[in-house]
Amino acid sequence: MANLVEAGLHEGISEVIATTQSRAGVPNAAPVGIHAESGKYCVELYRGSKTLSNVNTTRKMAANVTEDAVLFVRSLFGNLASSDFSRFLGFPVLSGADSWILFRCRLIAERADYLLFLLTPFAVAVRNKKISAINRGLNAVIEAAILASRYDLQDGARDKTRIKMQIHDYARIVDRCGGRSEKEAMQILLQHLV
Ligand SMILES: Cc1cc2nc3c(=O)[nH]c(=O)nc-3n(C[C@H](O)[C@H](O)[C@H](O)COP(=O)(O)O)c2cc1C
Numbered sequence: 261m262a263n264l265v266e267a268g269l270h271e272g273i274s275e276v277i278a279t280t281q282s283r284a285g286v287p288n289a290a291p292v293g294i295h296a297e298s299g300k301y302c303v304e305l306y307r308g309s310k311t312l313s314n315v316n317t318t319r320k321m322a323a324n325v326t327e328d329a330v331l332f333v334r335s336l337f338g339n340l341a342s343s344d345f346s347r348f349l350g351f352p353v354l355s356g357a358d359s360w361i362l363f364r365c366r367l368i369a370e371r372a373d374y375l376l377f378l379l380t381p382f383a384v385a386v387r388n389k390k391i392s393a394i395n396r397g398l399n400a401v402i403e404a405a406i407l408a409s410r411y412d413l414q415d416g417a418r419d420k421t422r423i424k425m426q427i428h429d430y431a432r433i434v435d436r437c438g439g440r441s442e443k444e445a446m447q448i449l450l451q452h453l454v
Pocket of ligand 1: 293
């Protein structure tokens with residue numbers, strides 16, 4: 261099995277798109293962070309998500325490594341089409357990802373807001389080995405997407421306004437540093453904040 265660094269997962273937190281499926285085999289995708297420390301991999305899955313419900317049912321998850329900003333944002337808002345998915349060893353993955361890592365998930369802790377799973381890889385496919393320089397526009401889209409995922413959870417108008425202002429700061433970075441994909445992703449994100 262290829263090592264997971266080669267597949268794009270590094271020490272610290274790697275932002276990926278998790279694909280999972282329901283008991284009936286319906287696929288789902290959403291961004292998550294994979295925590296890596298001393299060769300151990302974990303994920304915190306927040307209560308209420310489809311990803312958590314699927315992992316609780318099947319105990320499996322695929323990490324799709326990609327730098328596609330639009331794919332990140334579309335998966336955050338549940339806007340992927342069935343044509344975005346393909347299958348790797350029978351499990352749903354994203355056709356556009358650079359690598360796929362299939363994990364078995366074992367529940368190791370329950371917290372008020374999230375469940376913590378230990379991840380054990382059982383299959384890896386590296387599909388696109390590329391070298392990328394850091395792009396501040398892509399990083400800004402990811403930061404803004406994290407804020408956007410919290411936006412809907414806020415009740416207070418003041419908190420919503422604060423998050424919006426932070427997202428607009430990131431939009432300025434995307435405008436200056438991003439490419440076409442980052443700019444499109446930011447547009448989708450801003451449209452969501454009405
Ligand atoms: C970059 C990024 C990282 C995220 N990391 C996590 C995570 O580690 N765990 C989690 O539960 N949610 C995480 N989220 C939020 C989920 O993606 C979000 O709640 C999503 O709507 C869940 O979708 P689902 O109901 O289809 O699973 C992250 C969001 C972004 C944009």
